[in-house]
Amino acid sequence: EAREVLDHGFVRVIDYMGDDSAIVQAARVSYGAGTKHVSNDEGLIRYLMRHWHSTPFEMCELKLHVKLPVFVARQWIRHRTANVNEYSARYSILDREFYIPQPEQLAAQSTVNNQGRGETLQGAEAERVLRLLKDDAGRAYDHYEEMLSQDGQQGLARELARMNLPANVYTQWYWKVDLHNLFHFLRLRADSHAQYEIRVYADAICEMVKDWVPAAYSAFEDYRMGGVNLSAKGV
Amino acid sequence: EAREVLDHGFVRVIDYMGDDSAIVQAARVSYGAGTKHVSNDEGLIRYLMRHWHSTPFEMCELKLHVKLPVFVARQWIRHRTANVNEYSARYSILDREFYIPQPEQLAAQSTVNNQGRGETLQGAEAERVLRLLKDDAGRAYDHYEEMLSQDGQQGLARELARMNLPANVYTQWYWKVDLHNLFHFLRLRADSHAQYEIRVYADAICEMVKDWVPAAYSAFEDYRMGGVNLSAKGV
Amino acid sequence: EAREVLDHGFVRVIDYMGDDSAIVQAARVSYGAGTKHVSNDEGLIRYLMRHWHSTPFEMCELKLHVKLPVFVARQWIRHRTANVNEYSARYSILDREFYIPQPEQLAAQSTVNNQGRGETLQGAEAERVLRLLKDDAGRAYDHYEEMLSQDGQQGLARELARMNLPANVYTQWYWKVDLHNLFHFLRLRADSHAQYEIRVYADAICEMVKDWVPAAYSAFEDYRMGGVNLSAKGV
Amino acid sequence: EAREVLDHGFVRVIDYMGDDSAIVQAARVSYGAGTKHVSNDEGLIRYLMRHWHSTPFEMCELKLHVKLPVFVARQWIRHRTANVNEYSARYSILDREFYIPQPEQLAAQSTVNNQGRGETLQGAEAERVLRLLKDDAGRAYDHYEEMLSQDGQQGLARELARMNLPANVYTQWYWKVDLHNLFHFLRLRADSHAQYEIRVYADAICEMVKDWVPAAYSAFEDYRMGGVNLSAKGV
Ligand SMILES: Cc1cc2nc3c(=O)[nH]c(=O)nc-3n(C[C@H](O)[C@H](O)[C@H](O)COP(=O)(O)OP(=O)(O)OC[C@H]3O[C@@H](n4cnc5c(N)ncnc54)[C@H](O)[C@@H]3O)c2cc1C
Ligand SMILES: Cc1cc2nc3c(=O)[nH]c(=O)nc-3n(C[C@H](O)[C@H](O)[C@H](O)COP(=O)(O)OP(=O)(O)OC[C@H]3O[C@@H](n4cnc5c(N)ncnc54)[C@H](O)[C@@H]3O)c2cc1C
Ligand SMILES: Cc1cc2nc3c(=O)[nH]c(=O)nc-3n(C[C@H](O)[C@H](O)[C@H](O)COP(=O)(O)OP(=O)(O)OC[C@H]3O[C@@H](n4cnc5c(N)ncnc54)[C@H](O)[C@@H]3O)c2cc1C
Ligand SMILES: Cc1cc2nc3c(=O)[nH]c(=O)nc-3n(C[C@H](O)[C@H](O)[C@H](O)COP(=O)(O)OP(=O)(O)OC[C@H]3O[C@@H](n4cnc5c(N)ncnc54)[C@H](O)[C@@H]3O)c2cc1C
Numbered sequence: 001e002a003r004e005v006l007d008h009g010f011v012r013v014i015d016y017m018g019d020d021s022a023i024v025q026a027a028r029v030s031y032g033a034g035t036k037h038v039s040n041d042e043g044l045i046r047y048l049m050r051h052w053h054s055t056p057f058e059m060c061e062l063k064l065h066v067k068l069p070v071f072v073a074r075q076w077i078r079h080r081t082a083n084v085n086e087y088s089a090r091y092s093i094l095d096r097e098f099y100i101p102q103p104e105q106l107a108a109q110s111t112v113n114n115q116g117r118g119e120t121l122q123g124a125e126a127e128r129v130l131r132l133l134k135d136d137a138g139r140a141y142d143h144y145e146e147m148l149s150q151d152g153q154q155g156l157a158r159e160l161a162r163m164n165l166p167a168n169v170y171t172q173w174y175w176k177v178d179l180h181n182l183f184h185f186l187r188l189r190a191d192s193h194a195q196y197e198i199r200v201y202a203d204a205i206c207e208m209v210k211d212w213v214p215a216a217y218s219a220f221e222d223y224r225m226g227g228v229n230l231s232a233k234g235v
Numbered sequence: 236e237a238r239e240v241l242d243h244g245f246v247r248v249i250d251y252m253g254d255d256s257a258i259v260q261a262a263r264v265s266y267g268a269g270t271k272h273v274s275n276d277e278g279l280i281r282y283l284m285r286h287w288h289s290t291p292f293e294m295c296e297l298k299l300h301v302k303l304p305v306f307v308a309r310q311w312i313r314h315r316t317a318n319v320n321e322y323s324a325r326y327s328i329l330d331r332e333f334y335i336p337q338p339e340q341l342a343a344q345s346t347v348n349n350q351g352r353g354e355t356l357q358g359a360e361a362e363r364v365l366r367l368l369k370d371d372a373g374r375a376y377d378h379y380e381e382m383l384s385q386d387g388q389q390g391l392a393r394e395l396a397r398m399n400l401p402a403n404v405y406t407q408w409y410w411k412v413d414l415h416n417l418f419h420f421l422r423l424r425a426d427s428h429a430q431y432e433i434r435v436y437a438d439a440i441c442e443m444v445k446d447w448v449p450a451a452y453s454a455f456e457d458y459r460m461g462g463v464n465l466s467a468k469g470v
Numbered sequence: 471e472a473r474e475v476l477d478h479g480f481v482r483v484i485d486y487m488g489d490d491s492a493i494v495q496a497a498r499v500s501y502g503a504g505t506k507h508v509s510n511d512e513g514l515i516r517y518l519m520r521h522w523h524s525t526p527f528e529m530c531e532l533k534l535h536v537k538l539p540v541f542v543a544r545q546w547i548r549h550r551t552a553n554v555n556e557y558s559a560r561y562s563i564l565d566r567e568f569y570i571p572q573p574e575q576l577a578a579q580s581t582v583n584n585q586g587r588g589e590t591l592q593g594a595e596a597e598r599v600l601r602l603l604k605d606d607a608g609r610a611y612d613h614y615e616e617m618l619s620q621d622g623q624q625g626l627a628r629e630l631a632r633m634n635l636p637a638n639v640y641t642q643w644y645w646k647v648d649l650h651n652l653f654h655f656l657r658l659r660a661d662s663h664a665q666y667e668i669r670v671y672a673d674a675i676c677e678m679v680k681d682w683v684p685a686a687y688s689a690f691e692d693y694r695m696g697g698v699n700l701s702a703k704g705v
Numbered sequence: 706e707a708r709e710v711l712d713h714g715f716v717r718v719i720d721y722m723g724d725d726s727a728i729v730q731a732a733r734v735s736y737g738a739g740t741k742h743v744s745n746d747e748g749l750i751r752y753l754m755r756h757w758h759s760t761p762f763e764m765c766e767l768k769l770h771v772k773l774p775v776f777v778a779r780q781w782i783r784h785r786t787a788n789v790n791e792y793s794a795r796y797s798i799l800d801r802e803f804y805i806p807q808p809e810q811l812a813a814q815s816t817v818n819n820q821g822r823g824e825t826l827q828g829a830e831a832e833r834v835l836r837l838l839k840d841d842a843g844r845a846y847d848h849y850e851e852m853l854s855q856d857g858q859q860g861l862a863r864e865l866a867r868m869n870l871p872a873n874v875y876t877q878w879y880w881k882v883d884l885h886n887l888f889h890f891l892r893l894r895a896d897s898h899a900q901y902e903i904r905v906y907a908d909a910i911c912e913m914v915k916d917w918v919p920a921a922y923s924a925f926e927d928y929r930m931g932g933v934n935l936s937a938k939g940v
Binding site: 304305306308309312313315316319323325326334336340341342343344345349350351352353354356360363364367368371372374375378381382383385388389390391392393394395397398399400401402403430 | 539540541543544547548550551554558560561569571575576577578579580584585586587588589591595598599602603606607609610613616617618620623624625626627628629630632633634635636637638665
Binding site for chain 1: 774775776778779782783785786789793795796804806810811812813814815819820821822823824826827830833834837838841842844845848851852853855858859860861862863864865867868869870871872873900
């Protein structure tokens with residue numbers, strides 16, 4: 001049940017707490033007997049989402065095991081409202097696994113958006129880029145191993161040797177988050193402004209969340225994802 | 236399986252995620268293959284607790300349903316690292332239930348500790364205090380109902396009427412928290428400096444946690460609860 | 471420079487860190503040399519607000535001293551992303567100050583919105599309500615003093631005696647928050663769904679924020695307060 | 706007034722809010738008139754620290770500008786209770802600056818502590834390691850520039866090209882945190898278990914904090930840094 005992402009990555013559900021009915025249950029404790037007449041759980045969930053009543057969504061929790069390139073991990077970890085345990089490259093030796101983009105993802109710098117991609121690179125340029133990425137990663141890893149080696153030498157400390165590895169090396173972690181903050185993560189990272197390489201993880205998680213809490217996910221999709229923020233002046 | 240606390244309160248487990256082995260599992264992802272040789276889960280948990288490696292404990296989560304007096308809720312809610320949905324006294328009508336201390340809890344102001352209790356009140360003084368608490372609560376609730384009543388009058392808004400109720404009225408909430416922050420809560424609130432009325436809730440939760448994650452709880456008890464903080468100078 | 475709120479409350483700025491230019495400064499570190507050509511700070515701030523780039527707003531911080539009724543404090547404290555130090559009613563004796571609504575705020579329960587107010591109470595009903603609120607508060611405080619008194623008796627512990635006081639008694643605290651989370655607070659609490667008694671505090675803070683960070687406040691007003699969140703279906 | 710750290714890094718104070726007296730002021734609002742007789746601010750601060758009364762320390766705030774290697778940034782960012790704006794390598798081009806350890810910091814893997822360093826490498830091995838680190842960094846940067854170049858080619862997107870850079874490349878950010886959580890950071894990162902390269906940053910910040918809030922820093926040093934946590938069994 002793990003979903004593969006990028007060339008060596010994955011997202012896997014380890015555990016979860018609650019479901020659509022846990023959101024409703026928490027909302028009903030707030031409103032007491034008063035909500036008895038709302039016959040429809042889905043309607044209540046949509047109401048909560050629309051009115052930014054976010055605390056009932058915090059009653060659900062998801063724990064994932066994720067394998068991802070370090071430069072994606074650096075974006076991901078900025079979401080502070082989560083619990084994380086990452087593989088320690090001080091303690092252990094990283095595997096020889098690097099993210100190398102698919103040819104159709106080898107994009108040029110966007111000419112309109114400083115923080116984005118433009119057209120796909122072609123021909124010799126694309127080939128040269130791929131070769132550089134592969135060669136540098138391979139060589140960096142060879143030297144990583146060489147520095148670590150205790151064969152006829154002392155061997156550099158792991159916490160130092162790892163600094164030779166480029167940002168496309170893979171790491172992994174356990175990541176646990178409540179549903180409200182997961183939606184916040186997905187809104188920002190399944191969005192078109194997010195970098196492709198984190199967006200594919202967000203997309204994979206969207207699929208998992210849709211299975212897990214279908215009513216909440218559908219409300220999220222309608223009111224957050226596709227939503228537009230109009231200014232008072234724009235209205 | 237709800238535990239009764241005080242005269243009308245309770246703590247009830249609604250759901251939980253993880254257990255002792257989830258802590259170990261998360262710690263092992265950090266240390267990778269390197270920890271294979273640690274044969275003993277309990278030993279690893281004690282090691283994590285002793286060295287303030289707190290993030291593996293965040294991998295467990297507990298959701299409680301709690302009924303408690305408002306003045307206790309006011310202390311409890313100060314713990315921000317939790318998810319809460321409380322009964323809404325704007326939306327619904329509160330029940331006629333007030334915390335009235337047991338005679339042995341009717342304590343005088345401490346003469347040595349400004350923020351604490353001294354000896355138990357006796358005789359006429361104790362009786363007078365109990366009568367005042369009961370009468371005032373009863374009268375406040377009568378007037379609450381009177382103001383709310385729509386019998387021959389409009390009836391005051393609930394969100395206003397509730398302000399007539401004293402701080403010993405009961406409220407209830409769903410409260411969800413990870414194990415690391417729950418331990419932090421318990422360290423502060425099962426402590427002798429905490430007010431008796433919140434301490435009994437913390438004590439009840441301690442029993443539940445002991446059943447749920449026995450190894451983690453035992454490490455907590457040894458390294459946090461009974462622990463002493465010596466200053467550098469004191470060492 | 472304190473602003474009076476309700477009958478005995480106030481909001482007072484104690485200290486602040488940063489201003490509009492601190493938001494811009496932080497945004498520019500993110501975008502590096504690349505933003506040199508954006509000539510206009512106000513434009514950059516509006517851009518950040520519109521695209522939910524919230525972390526630059528976290529670079530500003532505001533510290534307030536607030537005096538407020540306990541039932542308002544109970545709503546306010548639900549905002550966890552703030553730092554708080556409240557007057558201790560375990561340690562100290564509360565003053566004889568209670569919130570008594572102005573006649574035009576004595577509203578009936580709304581008939582359309584369970585969590586809201588309807589028309590203003592009139593005539594005898596209004597008078598009766600006011601009298602009950604005043605009498606009960608006064609009597610509760612008399613008994614609070616009586617229970618505390620050490621005149622010819624031991625005197626009940628403060629931490630117990632305070633539970634006789636109704637929710638309209640005033641408390642006070644220091645409250646410190648970053649600008650992003652302050653805006654989140656204001657969006658929820660200066661909103662028409664918020665209870666009037668907390669809304670007037672939010673309104674007072676809005677005025678202060680407008681003076682402090684005029685460009686950020688204006689962007690907030692346009693994109694959050696008056697703004698509209700259209701759903702995918704609504705677009 | 707910036708402090709240099711490592712070979713190209715620094716820590717610089719941008720702004721701060723509060724000082725020792727702000728801690729005392731907040732503590733006194735909690736304890737009301739009751740603390741008038743405590744003549745001594747320093748004594749009160751030590752009392753708060755000793756008893757884990759942490760919220761008054763949250764009333765002070767520090768904002769730093771930090772330049773640091775990416776592998777240090779990855780450890781630092783794990784501290785979630787802070788506000789951060791980092792230089793964007795999606796938006797801007799990183800400088801050719803890499804952390805290369807001083808010879809005395811070129812340590813072998815510890816033989817007793819899996820997550821630590823042992824003796825300093827010597828002679829040929831040390832030279833070889835230094836050369837590898839320098840050459841790989843230089844080559845990676847050359848290729849980074851080559852891939853970005855729009856000279857006779859489209860030029861790879863910045864957000865992709867940066868993944869070729871090793872973890873010792875420098876980044877920078879604004880980092881803002883309250884004093885309680887800063888102390889928590891310093892306790893963990895100025896500690897001997899922390900990696901040397903983050904410890905030197907923590908040490909530099911310790912010096913700044915000592916100047917800023919001397920009484921609080923001295924209490925921190927006594928009760929947290931040098932202090933001992935005795936377990937129930939140890940007592
Ligand atoms: C020597 C050392 C070795 C380490 N090794 C590893 C390793 O191998 N693998 C690894 O993954 N990490 C490792 N870490 C990082 C460590 O697990 C913590 O992530 C880091 O020290 C930050 O600590 P913190 O969570 O207490 O700080 P903060 O994130 O600043 O949090 C402070 C406190 O706030 C509360 N808090 C803040 N945010 C949340 C939230 N979202 N949910 C719940 N509570 C919250 C908690 O009570 C927390 O204790 C190591 C750290 C050190 C010092
Ligand atoms: C009109 C109205 C009616 C309400 N009615 C009720 C009611 O009936 N019952 C009730 O219980 N509450 C009620 N509330 C309170 C509401 O549920 C929120 O608790 C309150 O508005 C604070 O919002 P917040 O959680 O977004 O703010 P903050 O706590 O300031 O949090 C801001 C954001 O930070 C993150 N965050 C902060 N702390 C945590 C944490 N510990 N874990 C995870 N994420 C965190 C979340 O992303 C959160 O959205 C009501 C609020 C309003 C405005
Ligand atoms: C005996 C006793 C007496 C007390 N007396 C008073 C009093 O007189 N007045 C008073 O006001 N309070 C008083 N308190 C409450 C106390 O100040 C704390 O608010 C309460 O104990 C919660 O502790 P906490 O903040 O560590 O917990 P949490 O809020 O759960 O936080 C845990 C940790 O997470 C981090 N964290 C979480 N949220 C934030 C945030 N928004 N910003 C920064 N860091 C965050 C911090 O590192 C924090 O230590 C008292 C508490 C006790 C136990
Ligand atoms: C397209 C895109 C581009 C980006 N570019 C940059 C960039 O150039 N530079 C850069 O530095 N970052 C950049 N970011 C990261 C961004 O600034 C946020 O750090 C990230 O999106 C996490 O969002 P968050 O803070 O809302 O989420 P979380 O950290 O999960 O927080 C959720 C909410 O909880 C509350 N909260 C949680 N922790 C705290 C805390 N410690 N203090 C106060 N409130 C807290 C806040 O209300 C917050 O909104 C970018 C993000 C995206 C999506």
